Amino acid sequence: MSVAKKRQLRLVAALTAAVLLAVALIYTSFSSANDALEPTELLAANPSGTYDVTGKVAPGSEQKGQPLRFEITDRDGGGQSLPVVYEGLVPDPFREGREVIITGSLNQAGVLVGEKDSLITKCPSKFVEEHGEQENVIVEDG
Amino acid sequence: MNALGAAALTAALLTSIYTVIAALIGAKKRDQRWVDSARRGYYAMFGLLLVAVIALESAFLRSDFSLELVAGNSSTTTPTLYKFTAMWGSQAGSLLLWAFVLSIAGSAALFITRNNLRELAPWATAVMAGVATFFLGLMIAGTIFPSAETWPFAALAAGQVPLEGAGLNPLLRHPAMAIHPPMLYSGYVFFTVPFAFAIAALITRRVDASWIRSTRRFALIAWLFLSIGLALGARWSYSELGWGGYWAWDPVENAALMPWLTGTAFIHSIMVQERRGMLKTWNVSLIVLTFALSLLGTFLVRSGILQSIHAFGESKVGPPLLALIATVLIGSTLLIISRLDSLRSERRIDSLLSRESMFLLNNLLFVGLAVIVFWGTFFPLISEAFTGQESSLAAPWYNRYTTPVGIGLLFLAGVGPLVAWRRISLPGLRKAFAIPLSSALGAAALVVLFADGLSEPLALVLFVAGAFTLTAVGQELWRGTMARRALSGGSVPTAFAALITRNRRRYGGYIVHIGIALLLIGVAASSSFQTSRDVRLKPGESATVGDYTVSYLRPTSAVDSVEQKLAFGGVLDVRRDGEQVALLSPSREYFASSVADPAAPLRGFFEGEATSEVGRTEGVTRDIWTAMQPDLTSFDPVIDSGDKLFARLANQLDPSDPAAAQFLAAEQGKAIRGLADRYLNRTPPAEIRFNVNPFVIWIWLGGIVGMLGALFALWPGAEARSRRISDVYAARLARELSQT
Numbered sequence: 001m002s003v004a005k006k007r008q009l010r011l012v013a014a015l016t017a018a019v020l021l022a023v024a025l026i027y028t029s030f031s032s033a034n035d036a037l038e039p040t041e042l043l044a045a046n047p048s049g050t051y052d053v054t055g056k057v058a059p060g061s062e063q064k065g066q067p068l069r070f071e072i073t074d075r076d077g078g079g080q081s082l083p084v085v086y087e088g089l090v091p092d093p094f095r096e097g098r099e100v101i102i103t104g105s106l107n108q109a110g111v112l113v114g115e116k117d118s119l120i121t122k123c124p125s126k127f128v129e130e131h132g133e134q135e136n137v138i139v140e141d142g
Numbered sequence: 143m144n145a146l147g148a149a150a151l152t153a154a155l156l157t158s159i160y161t162v163i164a165a166l167i168g169a170k171k172r173d174q175r176w177v178d179s180a181r182r183g184y185y186a187m188f189g190l191l192l193v194a195v196i197a198l199e200s201a202f203l204r205s206d207f208s209l210e211l212v213a214g215n216s217s218t219t220t221p222t223l224y225k226f227t228a229m230w231g232s233q234a235g236s237l238l239l240w241a242f243v244l245s246i247a248g249s250a251a252l253f254i255t256r257n258n259l260r261e262l263a264p265w266a267t268a269v270m271a272g273v274a275t276f277f278l279g280l281m282i283a284g285t286i287f288p289s290a291e292t293w294p295f296a297a298l299a300a301g302q303v304p305l306e307g308a309g310l311n312p313l314l315r316h317p318a319m320a321i322h323p324p325m326l327y328s329g330y331v332f333f334t335v336p337f338a339f340a341i342a343a344l345i346t347r348r349v350d351a352s353w354i355r356s357t358r359r360f361a362l363i364a365w366l367f368l369s370i371g372l373a374l375g376a377r378w379s380y381s382e383l384g385w386g387g388y389w390a391w392d393p394v395e396n397a398a399l400m401p402w403l404t405g406t407a408f409i410h411s412i413m414v415q416e417r418r419g420m421l422k423t424w425n426v427s428l429i430v431l432t433f434a435l436s437l438l439g440t441f442l443v444r445s446g447i448l449q450s451i452h453a454f455g456e457s458k459v460g461p462p463l464l465a466l467i468a469t470v471l472i473g474s475t476l477l478i479i480s481r482l483d484s485l486r487s488e489r490r491i492d493s494l495l496s497r498e499s500m501f502l503l504n505n506l507l508f509v510g511l512a513v514i515v516f517w518g519t520f521f522p523l524i525s526e527a528f529t530g531q532e533s534s535l536a537a538p539w540y541n542r543y544t545t546p547v548g549i550g551l552l553f554l555a556g557v558g559p560l561v562a563w564r565r566i567s568l569p570g571l572r573k574a575f576a577i578p579l580s581s582a583l584g585a586a587a588l589v590v591l592f593a594d595g596l597s598e599p600l601a602l603v604l605f606v607a608g609a610f611t612l613t614a615v616g617q618e619l620w621r622g623t624m625a626r627r628a629l630s631g632g633s634v635p636t637a638f639a640a641l642i643t644r645n646r647r648r649y650g651g652y653i654v655h656i657g658i659a660l661l662l663i664g665v666a667a668s669s670s671f672q673t674s675r676d677v678r679l680k681p682g683e684s685a686t687v688g689d690y691t692v693s694y695l696r697p698t699s700a701v702d703s704v705e706q707k708l709a710f711g712g713v714l715d716v717r718r719d720g721e722q723v724a725l726l727s728p729s730r731e732y733f734a735s736s737v738a739d740p741a742a743p744l745r746g747f748f749e750g751e752a753t754s755e756v757g758r759t760e761g762v763t764r765d766i767w768t769a770m771q772p773d774l775t776s777f778d779p780v781i782d783s784g785d786k787l788f789a790r791l792a793n794q795l796d797p798s799d800p801a802a803a804q805f806l807a808a809e810q811g812k813a814i815r816g817l818a819d820r821y822l823n824r825t826p827p828a829e830i831r832f833n834v835n836p837f838v839i840w841i842w843l844g845g846i847v848g849m850l851g852a853l854f855a856l857w858p859g860a861e862a863r864s865r866r867i868s869d870v871y872a873a874r875l876a877r878e879l880s881q882t
Contacts, residue, residue, distance in 0.1 A: 014506075032539050034534060035532070036532045036533055052533070065775060066678065089385060089831060091383070092383065092752055092754055093751070
C-alpha cells in the first residue's frame, strides 16, 4: 500500500469511528433521556412513562417520614399541584417553598411515585428570605 | 476604604483599556517603547485590582453592612475565615476575583517573557488586557445597571443599612468549600495566558513551539488549579452532603470537567509539537477550545439556562458572556483558517506504534470524552430545540460512554511511557510490555478469585488497566534509576532522585499517571462494589447490612448558641463478626432561620437550614459512611405549644424594651435546651443511611499524588534556570550589539 493510500485509509477509519460515536450518542440520548416537565404540563398530558418533574414544594404540604409525602407546584409557585410520594434520601436543603427535581412516574391515583434517591433539591446559595419567600440566588460555587 | 476600592476598580478599567491600545500600537509600529508601556500598564492594573480586592475584603472583615455585597453574604456571627471567603460567594465578588487572578497570571507571563518573544508579547498583552477589559467593564456596567448586581462596591441607602447581614449558608461553611471556587476560577483564568500567546503566534505567523515553551507552565498551573477545584468539590460532596457520592454529572460539575479534559489533551499534544513539529493546527485549536470552555464554565454557573443542583438565579451577565464566547470561537477559527499555510506540520507520523501516535490517540479520547460530556450537559437544550420537549440525561447514560473511554485512557497512561518517539521495534515492544502485561493478567486473576470480578466486567477491565499502568510506569522509573546508577553510581534512592530531578516534566507526568490510576481504581471499586441500605432505628435497636451489624447505642444532642444551631444525633456501633469496627456519631444540625417569624422562635430552628454531619471512618480498603435524619414528627406538638407560650409572653412585654428582648432570648435558649433534653429522654426513631464504600480513600490519595506530580513537573529545575540565564544573557548581548 502506498503511503498516500494508507493515510487515506486511516482518515476514513477515524472519521467512521467519529460518526459511529456521534450516532450512538444521539440515538441513546434521545431514547434514555427523561422528559423534564413541570406539574401542570405533566397533569395536562397525563402520560405514562418516567419523567423528571421540576417544581416548587408547596407550602404546608410536607408530611415527614418514610415514605415522604409532599406536593409540588410549578416553578413559579403557581399552576396545579401534584402529590408526590418518595422513598429514599432526602437532601439537606429540602424544604417547603424550595425548587426540587424528582424522577418518577404517575400511578393510577395520579400520584407521582418517585424513584429511590432521585430527589434533588437546588442548593440555595445564600439565604436571603424576603417577604417570607425564598429567593434562590446567586451563590458562587463553580 | 470603600471609596478607595471603587476608585481603584474604575482606574483598573481605564488602565486595561490603555494597555490594549498601547499594546496594539506597539505591535503595529514595532515600537518597543509602546510595548514596554503596555506591559507596565498591565502591571499597574494588577496593583489597582489588588487595592480593590483588599478594600472589599476589609469591608467583609469589618462587617461593613453599608455595602450590599457584605450585607447579603456575611454576618457578624460568620466565622472570620468565612467572612474572608464570602467575597466570592456573590456574583460581583467573583467577577472581581476573575479579573484579579487574570491580572496576576498575565503579569507573571509578561514578566517571564519580557526579554524574549518580542514579536508575540504585544499581541498577547492586547488579548489578555482585552479579556480583563471585558470583565472590568461588566463590573463598571453594574454602576449604571444596579439590578445586574455586578458592581462590587454597591452601597445601600443610609436608611437601609441592616444591623446584621444575611450570613453564609451553613452548607457552604466547610474549608473545602471556602477554597473550591477560587481554585476553579484560577484554573479557568490561567488558560487565558496560553490562549493569548497562541493568538499572538497566529497573528504573527510565529507558530513554531516558542509560544508553547513560554506558556506551557501556565497551562499546567491552570490544570493543577482545576484539578484541585474538582477534587475539593468531590471531597466536600462526599463528606458534607448527606448523600455519600462524589460525582453526579451535574451541569455545573461538567462545566468544570470539560476544560479540564481538553486542557489535559493540550498538555500532552504540545509535547508532540515541541519534539517533532507536528499537530500545530490541533494545538492552537485545542487551546482556543479550552479557553472557550473555561468561559462557558463561568457562563453556565451564571446563566441559569440549565437545571442544576447548584441554583444560581438567572443573572444578567449571561448574554455578554455568551457574546464573548462567540467572539472567541469565531474570531479564533477565522484566524486559524487564514493561517493554515503556516501551520503545516514539519514531519509526518512514522509509525502507529510511536509515542506521537499514542499522544494523538490520547487526544482523540480526551476530546471525545469532552464531546460526550458536552452533549449530555446541553442535551436539555438540544432536545428542546428538536422535539420541543426539554429532557435530561442521568448518570447511567454518562457512565455508559465515559467508562470505556476512561479505561482506554488509563491503558494509554501506561502504554505511552513505554513507547519510544518515532517508532518502537518488535524486540523493544516485547521487552517493554512483558512485565506490565503479566501484572495486568495477575490482577485480573486476583479480582476474579477474591472479589467476584466477573459480576462487574467493566470494573474488572478497569482494574486490569490500572495494574498495567501502575506496573508500566513503575518499570520505567525502575529502569531509569538502574541506568542512572550504572552511569554515575551511588545508591538506588540517590540515583532515583537524580533521575527524576533531571527531567521534572517527564517524571512529574509519570507521577500524575500513577495518581490517576489509583484514583480511577478507587472510582471503579467504590461505584461497583458499594453496599448501601436505609434503616429506621430507635436507640437499642440493630440492623444487619451485608456483613455488618449496626446498633443505635444512644442519642446525642448539642446546642451551639454562637452559631445558633441545634444538633440531634446518635452513637452507632458497627460490628463485623461480633468485633467492633467503628463507633460513629452522625447527626443532623438545625440552624435558626435568620428571618424566623419572631412569634415562633422554636419552629424557626427547624425551618432554617439543616445539614447532615456524616459519621464515618476511612480505611485503606473501605470507608464506613453513615448519615442520620431523626424523625421529628413527635416533636411537632411540643414545638407548637412552646411557640404559643412565647407568643403570649411577647404580647405581655414591651417589644422596645431591651430588657424584655433579653429576657425573651434567654427564655428561647432555655426552651431550645429543653428540646435537646427531650431528644435524649424520649428519642424518636431515625432514618439511617449506612454505606460501605470500598477503596474510596484511593480517590483522594490518587488525587493528591497526581497534584504533587503536577507540582513537581512545574517546579523550575536546574535546566530551566540555566536556560533563563542564557536568555537574559542573549538579550543583553543583543541590546549591546544594537547600540554599537
